[in-house]
Amino acid sequence: xxxxxxxxxxxxxxxxxxxxxxxxxxxxxxxxxxxxxxxxxxxxxxxxxxxxxxxxxxxxxxxxxxxxxxxxxxxxxxxxxxxxxxxxxxxxxxxxxxxxxxxxxxxxxxxxxxxxxxxxxxxxxxxxxxxxxxxxxxxxxxxxxxxxxxxxxxxxxxxxxxxxxxxxxxxxxxxxxxxxxxxxxxxxxxxxxxxxxxxxxxxxxxxxxxxxxxxxxxxxxxxxxxxxxxxxxxxxxxxxxxxxx
Amino acid sequence: xxxxxxxxxxxxxxxxxxxxxxxxxxxxxxxxxxxxxxxxxxxxxxxxxxxxxxxxxxxxxxxxxxxxxxxxxxxxxxxxxxxxxxxxxxxxxxxxxxxxxxxxxxxxxxxxxxxxxxxxxxxxxxxxxxxxxxxxxxxxxxxxxxxxxxxxxxxxxxxxxxxxxxxxxxxxxxxxxxxxxxxxxxxxxxxxxxxxxxxxxxxxxxxxxxxxxxxxxxxxxxxxxxxxxxxxxxxxxxxxxxxxx
Numbered sequence: 001x002x003x004x005x006x007x008x009x010x011x012x013x014x015x016x017x018x019x020x021x022x023x024x025x026x027x028x029x030x031x032x033x034x035x036x037x038x039x040x041x042x043x044x045x046x047x048x049x050x051x052x053x054x055x056x057x058x059x060x061x062x063x064x065x066x067x068x069x070x071x072x073x074x075x076x077x078x079x080x081x082x083x084x085x086x087x088x089x090x091x092x093x094x095x096x097x098x099x100x101x102x103x104x105x106x107x108x109x110x111x112x113x114x115x116x117x118x119x120x121x122x123x124x125x126x127x128x129x130x131x132x133x134x135x136x137x138x139x140x141x142x143x144x145x146x147x148x149x150x151x152x153x154x155x156x157x158x159x160x161x162x163x164x165x166x167x168x169x170x171x172x173x174x175x176x177x178x179x180x181x182x183x184x185x186x187x188x189x190x191x192x193x194x195x196x197x198x199x200x201x202x203x204x205x206x207x208x209x210x211x212x213x214x215x216x217x218x219x220x221x222x223x224x225x226x227x228x229x230x231x232x233x234x235x236x237x238x239x240x241x242x243x244x245x
Numbered sequence: 246x247x248x249x250x251x252x253x254x255x256x257x258x259x260x261x262x263x264x265x266x267x268x269x270x271x272x273x274x275x276x277x278x279x280x281x282x283x284x285x286x287x288x289x290x291x292x293x294x295x296x297x298x299x300x301x302x303x304x305x306x307x308x309x310x311x312x313x314x315x316x317x318x319x320x321x322x323x324x325x326x327x328x329x330x331x332x333x334x335x336x337x338x339x340x341x342x343x344x345x346x347x348x349x350x351x352x353x354x355x356x357x358x359x360x361x362x363x364x365x366x367x368x369x370x371x372x373x374x375x376x377x378x379x380x381x382x383x384x385x386x387x388x389x390x391x392x393x394x395x396x397x398x399x400x401x402x403x404x405x406x407x408x409x410x411x412x413x414x415x416x417x418x419x420x421x422x423x424x425x426x427x428x429x430x431x432x433x434x435x436x437x438x439x440x441x442x443x444x445x446x447x448x449x450x451x452x453x454x455x456x457x458x459x460x461x462x463x464x465x466x467x468x469x470x471x472x473x474x475x476x477x478x479x480x481x482x483x484x485x486x487x488x489x490x
Contacts, residue, residue: 035472115360119477119479119480122473122476122477122480123476123477123480125470125472125473126468126469126470126473126476127469127470128469128470128471149477151473151474151475152472152473153472153473156470156471156472156473221487223371224371224372224373224490225370225371225372225373225401226373226401227280227370227397227398227401228367228370228371228396228397228398228401229396230396231367231368231371231483232364232367232368232394232479234364234477234479234480235364235367235368235479235480235482235483236483237480238476238480238481238483238484239483239484239487242466242484242487242488243487245469
């Protein structure tokens, strides 16, 4: 049975300040926890229905687990339809080193919508983009909506939070910096450098001026519409990575 | 001031059955209502703050409007942060005619997530895809989450709901039917017919067998990942339309 303190602790992790102070975040559902079990993440405890534990106990080895009823799971879950298992996981950001940034590095300037960030992480996984640098004001990657919408890709892509101006100032090598704009060169006709930085901007305001000053080449996705002014940022990133990778 | 009946009516439109019986839906916020005002949609009434009315009264002409306080707007709004104006709009689906399906027609087989449908409508607008055929089980386009996430593109793209098997059976001409799968021909190396049908499937289950039987050419977006199993459906559609259009 869940203790009051356990319920309180898990629910407190809905807020970023508590995730930061506790260094914990939540992963939910059968698919996500399966991906988690084969990742390098440190699982502190698993809360699951008896059915799930019976089916998966061989994978748990030294991981602490606790059987909960479906009612208890509803009490701690962030999902409308909780799916058998919830894991309490240690927040463990990878060490940052400029020398590990191979291939395309995606740079996100103030992405605010959790679904967009999660979807972009999933895209990066699909296109083998290993590293994402988020501006410090971007939505927190351990927000449960981000975590869940990555569909497990969170465990295969490195996410770093940086002051982007410092990031470019301190970058020890000269790489082409591409930025996505509504005007710029049509990406269909561009050759892209293999090792480079690609910046996409905030949902409403695009790339901020201070970050834009580091861009070498402005890119655009051709707009053949009579009326649409912009694309959703995750859709634009899909097309850019498809063209880049 | 809002009457109790007005509040009840507007809030009842959160449910599809009430939208269908009343033939009304809701459009919210300054950007969306601006797009609405320049569309062919029939606006039944606008509820807005005095500030918004003062700024926009010249655009309203014969449209009935009513000043509401910010508190009242919160009472009827579906948004976390209501944005000055809410419009009650007549549901008016365009007449369907096979002869009007020029260029690429996008066919959605049971898209369930409102954000995905809204984002796909916005994409179609960007890529000048004028017609979308949704299976009858797809999420309702007049769901407020769909409406809001189209960012106004809803007013420029024709959406039809059909039994897809009947749609293909009754189609009077022979067009190539493309379908998006995890396996199939790599779209980077395909020539696409100008007038054709492109099917994308449900978020979890892809294209259903009964619909898949009408497909002439299976397409895939190359997966260069070590682990990602699938792309978000709106991201996949972005890449397909980018390649098709």
